[in-house]
Every structure is written in C-alpha cells, then in structure tokens.
Amino acid sequence: MKPSLVLKMGQQLTMTPQLQQAIRLLQLSTLDLQQEIQEALESNPMLERQEEGDDFDSPDPMADGAEKTTENTTETRQETTYEETINTVENLEEGEWSERIPNELPVDTAWEDVYQTSASSLPSNDDDEWDFTARTSAGESLQTHLLWQLNLAPMSDTDRLIAVTLIDCINNQGYLEESLQEVLDSLDPELEVELDEVEVVLRRIQQFEPAGVGARDLRECLLLQLRQLSAKTPWLSEAQRLVSDHLDVLGSRDYSLLMRKMKLKEDELRQIIELIQSLNPRPGSQIEASEPEYVVPDVIVRKHNDRWIVELNQEAVPRLRVNAQYAGFVKRADSSADNTFMRNQLQEARWFIKSLQSRNETLMKVATQIVEHQRGFLDYGDEAMKPLVLHDIAEAVGMHESTISRVTTQKYMHTPRGIYELKYFFSSHVSTSEGGECSSTAIRAIIKKLVAAENQKKPLSDSKIAGLLEAQGIQVARRTVAKYRESLGIAPSSERKRLM
Structure with a gap:
C-alpha cells in the first residue's frame, strides 16, 4: 500500500491541565490535601496562608482581602474569601499589564510541562533537608520487642544465637511456626547443639512479654498465660485442667459433656470458662507494628432548631490567598525570565485556589444531598438507613457518577452518632x-x-x-x-x- 498524507477532521474530549488538577484535588483525602497544600505553599511564592489576626509589615490592604490598585492605600481590614482574592487579582491584572493571562491552556499540554507544581516536585538530595527515616519509620514489631527483651536476659553466645533463630520463627500472632527439630537443623552443625538445648531456650522466650508468646499451639498458649497468673486466682487449677485435657470439648461447646467429665456444676463451669475467655489466644497482636492512621472529618453535621445543618470543617484545610506584595511585582509588557516566572506562579496560584473552591463546593453539594436523603439515620440510627446509590446523588447534584465516587472516597462526615465515611451512606x-x-x-x-x-x-x-x-x-x-x-x-x- 502506497503511503500518503490524508487530512481528516474529528472531535475528541481532552482534559486541560486545570481540569486535571481539579480532579486530582477532588479525590484526595483531607490529610493528603493538607500535604498537597503545604507543598504548594513551599513551591509557589504567590500563595500564602490566611491566618486570623494577620498583621503584615507592608501597608498593602490587599493582604486583608480589600480591592486595591498598585498604589499603596490604607483601608479597613476585613476577612478574605476565595472569590474576593480572585476578583482582586483580576483587577490587579487589568491595571498592571495589558495582555491578560489566558484562562485555559492548550488541551494537548500537561500541567507539569508548563508550571512547576508541587506534585512534580522531588525531595532534595541534601541530607540536611531530606530525612529518609521520617518516610520509612514504622511502629515496633513483635520480633523487635522480643529481641529487646533478649538483650536484657543473661545468656551464653550459643543460647543467644538459638534464641534469635527461634524469634525469627515466631509469627505476628505470637506462635512458633517451625518445629524444634527444624530450628535445630537450621543451626550450624559445628555448634553441636542438641534438641534439649533448643527447648530450654524456648522456655526462656516463653517467659517474655506478651504472655503466651512462643507457643506452638493454642493449648500451650493458654497454659502459658494461666501459669503467669497469681496462685490465688479463683478456679486456676480447674482452668489449667480444662485447657490441658478438654480443650477440644470446650471448642465444640458441649457443656454437658464438660460438666460430666470434670464433675462440675453449671455455675462453676461458667466461672472457669470466663477465666479462660479473659486470656488472649493471639498474644502477638498486642504489639502493633503499623503506624496509627488518623481520620479528619471533612464535613460536620449538627442539628439546630430541628434542622440538620451541613458545614465544611474549616480547620481541616488551611485557607489560602494570593500574596499581594509579590503579585504587585508583576510588570506589564515585560517578557523577561523573572517576570514570566512570576506571572506563571501567579496564574498557578489562581488556578490552585479555584480548584480548592470547586472541591469545597462539590463536597458541600454531595454531603447536603446525603444528609437530606439519610435524615432517618441521623435521627434514629442504622435501622432507619434508606437505600442509596451513587446514581441518585449524581442526578440530584447534576454530576457524573464518577465524580460522586471521587468525592465520597476517603471523605468523612462527623455526625452526632460518630464519624462515617461518605460511602457508608450508600447501600444496596x-x-x-x-x-x-x-x-x-x-x-x-x-x-x-x-x-x-x-x-x-x-x-x-x-x-x-x-x-x-x-x-x-x-x-x-x-x-x-x-x-x-x-x-x-x-x-x-x-x-x-x-x-x-
């Protein structure tokens, strides 16, 4: 087939960089969004936090949300909103330069190709600035906890080597996964270690905390915990006998057979079982290896005058505005590298603030519709929860279901009944x-x-x-x-x- 050039016309949907950024911010959780905002503040000098009671050295009234020209004037300070900040920057543009910053970028460009965003920023290689342990640190594991106790125990070098091998074979639940013979086979034959020595070291480890660690099965785990109880504990000897001889009968919950075999009355057997149930069948689970995860509610719902009110959690996300002093440095009809950089940073700041405002508006719309639909749950609890799917909310707010899915993922609502993820309110x-x-x-x-x-x-x-x-x-x-x-x-x- 002979190659040739053909001109064709067609239409296709393409997302602009601004839309890509808005979608990315929309699906971030509150904690991730806080980190994104912090990175944007560090990378863009045009952005700044708006704190209550700010007092800038510059007498620039725009720093407090009032409209201004390039002349320095003194006006009454007032709280800045996103819309006032955007309008102020637009007025500044008209007075400072004739050519306006484009509202849209070409659809075939990527955000990172034009602006240095916080998402594309990489950590510095400087050791003073980049802390690797801050990103990789985790909580204490069970093995670490046992090794710490091992270092405090007086042992010979050979016994310590055996103990380290045994600790490596203990799983996260606290049980020894390998048999003693397998542990012995894994040791160096030149040590001339016998099976009895491995068992003695295991007995030492089984005295470590948490109680019951190093057991080979459930029966041994429970017996280890019972042995560490006070001798004055009521029904202790009967509980040891039950676990040692009749644990399988207890597992089948055949209480009549248990009472006949142990010659106990029903009330006595009940107290013995209560003692056994106070033990932990998975002792290793007491040592948490993962870092705790915190939930910050995005929306707060409260009842006032028999009406449910939906509010954004203003403390979850810091408020941003454009730094008026830096914005005033942008000169019209100046194509120098510094001025171009400042104009690009100013436009990026405007788009970032607009994306945050769009995120808040979308979140408020969706949360309001959810509360409107699930009033019964807020008043009476889970039994009054109504069926709800993403399509219902999408039709109510006039958005696509994929947008609703992004809004409700990793977003939380604080209600008088507790904190729930927005997806909790959707059910078949x-x-x-x-x-x-x-x-x-x-x-x-x-x-x-x-x-x-x-x-x-x-x-x-x-x-x-x-x-x-x-x-x-x-x-x-x-x-x-x-x-x-x-x-x-x-x-x-x-x-x-x-x-x-």
Missing part, C-alpha cells in the same frame, strides 16, 4: 412485602440487634433470623443473612452458644 436494597425497599445497612443493624437479644443457650440460626426478618416484612434469603452476619463479624450459632 432488598424488597419488602409491602412493595417498598430496605437498605442492606438497616438489615445488618436489625440482625445485630436480634443477635444481641438472643438466648445465649439457644442462639438464633441463620434460618431463624431470616424468618424473623420476614415477619417484619423484609424478604431475605438464609444465605444473604449469613453474608451480612459474617460482614458484621458475628460467629455462627454453633459458636455463639454460651452458658448463662
């Missing part, structure tokens, strides 16, 4: 006998309530729960009840059986 529905709908969140709340009120000697099965829901007009299959029960972390009826 099932039909009712009256032709209505009931949300899956409400069904979970009802199941949780039924299980909490059940007879612990005869817990409700999934089929029985489905029958009780059907009596309330909610048509749910048994397997659906099982799915909801598992999502709530509720054990099956056979495992919920208790002694009164």
Whole structure:
C-alpha cells in the first residue's frame, strides 16, 4: 500500500491541565490535601496562608482581602474569601499589564510541562533537608520487642544465637511456626547443639512479654498465660485442667459433656470458662507494628432548631490567598525570565485556589444531598438507613457518577452518632412485602440487634433470623443473612452458644 498524507477532521474530549488538577484535588483525602497544600505553599511564592489576626509589615490592604490598585492605600481590614482574592487579582491584572493571562491552556499540554507544581516536585538530595527515616519509620514489631527483651536476659553466645533463630520463627500472632527439630537443623552443625538445648531456650522466650508468646499451639498458649497468673486466682487449677485435657470439648461447646467429665456444676463451669475467655489466644497482636492512621472529618453535621445543618470543617484545610506584595511585582509588557516566572506562579496560584473552591463546593453539594436523603439515620440510627446509590446523588447534584465516587472516597462526615465515611451512606436494597425497599445497612443493624437479644443457650440460626426478618416484612434469603452476619463479624450459632 502506497503511503500518503490524508487530512481528516474529528472531535475528541481532552482534559486541560486545570481540569486535571481539579480532579486530582477532588479525590484526595483531607490529610493528603493538607500535604498537597503545604507543598504548594513551599513551591509557589504567590500563595500564602490566611491566618486570623494577620498583621503584615507592608501597608498593602490587599493582604486583608480589600480591592486595591498598585498604589499603596490604607483601608479597613476585613476577612478574605476565595472569590474576593480572585476578583482582586483580576483587577490587579487589568491595571498592571495589558495582555491578560489566558484562562485555559492548550488541551494537548500537561500541567507539569508548563508550571512547576508541587506534585512534580522531588525531595532534595541534601541530607540536611531530606530525612529518609521520617518516610520509612514504622511502629515496633513483635520480633523487635522480643529481641529487646533478649538483650536484657543473661545468656551464653550459643543460647543467644538459638534464641534469635527461634524469634525469627515466631509469627505476628505470637506462635512458633517451625518445629524444634527444624530450628535445630537450621543451626550450624559445628555448634553441636542438641534438641534439649533448643527447648530450654524456648522456655526462656516463653517467659517474655506478651504472655503466651512462643507457643506452638493454642493449648500451650493458654497454659502459658494461666501459669503467669497469681496462685490465688479463683478456679486456676480447674482452668489449667480444662485447657490441658478438654480443650477440644470446650471448642465444640458441649457443656454437658464438660460438666460430666470434670464433675462440675453449671455455675462453676461458667466461672472457669470466663477465666479462660479473659486470656488472649493471639498474644502477638498486642504489639502493633503499623503506624496509627488518623481520620479528619471533612464535613460536620449538627442539628439546630430541628434542622440538620451541613458545614465544611474549616480547620481541616488551611485557607489560602494570593500574596499581594509579590503579585504587585508583576510588570506589564515585560517578557523577561523573572517576570514570566512570576506571572506563571501567579496564574498557578489562581488556578490552585479555584480548584480548592470547586472541591469545597462539590463536597458541600454531595454531603447536603446525603444528609437530606439519610435524615432517618441521623435521627434514629442504622435501622432507619434508606437505600442509596451513587446514581441518585449524581442526578440530584447534576454530576457524573464518577465524580460522586471521587468525592465520597476517603471523605468523612462527623455526625452526632460518630464519624462515617461518605460511602457508608450508600447501600444496596432488598424488597419488602409491602412493595417498598430496605437498605442492606438497616438489615445488618436489625440482625445485630436480634443477635444481641438472643438466648445465649439457644442462639438464633441463620434460618431463624431470616424468618424473623420476614415477619417484619423484609424478604431475605438464609444465605444473604449469613453474608451480612459474617460482614458484621458475628460467629455462627454453633459458636455463639454460651452458658448463662
């Protein structure tokens, strides 16, 4: 086929750099947005925080939100809003230079190709500025905690080597994953270590904190914890006997057989089981290796005069404005490198503020519609939650479902009932006998309530729960009840059986 040049006309949708930035800011969580704003403040001299009671050395009234020309005048100070800042900069543009900064960039360009944004900034290689440990540090692991105790224990070099090997074989739950023979085989044969020595070192490790660490199975884990209790603990010897000889019967919850084998009354067996249940079957979980994660609510909902009011959390995100002093340095009809840089930074600052304003407006619209739709939940709790999908909110606010998904991801709402992610208010529905709908969140709340009120000697099965829901007009299959029960972390009826 002979190559040739052909001219074609067509249309396609392309996102401008401004739109790309707005979408990126929209899907950031509050903590990520705070970091993004901090990086923007460090990289763009035209941006500055607006703090309450600011007092700049310059008598420039624009620093307090009033409109100004290039002349320095003294006016009444007032609080600056995003819109006032943008209008001020636009008035400054008309008075300072004739050619206006373009409102849009070409669609075939990328934001990083034109401006030095905070997203494209890389950490400095200077050791004084870049702290690697600040980005990679984590909480203490179980192995680190055990090694710290090992350093305090007097041991020979050989025993210490065995102890380090054993600690490496302990998982995050606190159990020894390898057998003692496998640990012995992994040691250097020249050490001439015997199996009894490995077991003795293991006994030393099992005396470390947390209690029960280094156990090879659940029975040994519970016995280790019982041995560390005071000898005056009531029913201690009976609990040790039960764990040592009848743990499998206790696991099957055959209390009648337990009472016959141990020759105990029901009340005595109940107290022994309570003592065993106070132990931790996963001792290693007490040592948290990951850093704690904090949640900052984006929206605050409160009730005032029988009306639910939605407000943005102003303390979560710092307020920004354009630095009037630097903006005044921009000269008209000046194409020097310094002036071009300052103009680009000024335009980037304007777009950044506009993107933050758009993010706040979109978040307020979505949160207001969610509160309007879920008033029953705010008034009465989970059982009054209504079915809601992204399409419902998208139609109400006139946006696409993908935009609603971005807004509701990692965004949190503070309500009198607690802090919830916005996605928590969206749930599927099932039909009712009256032709209505009931949300899956409400069904979970009802199941949780039924299980909490059940007879612990005869817990409700999934089929029985489905029958009780059907009596309330909610048509749910048994397997659906099982799915909801598992999502709530509720054990099956056979495992919920208790002694009164």
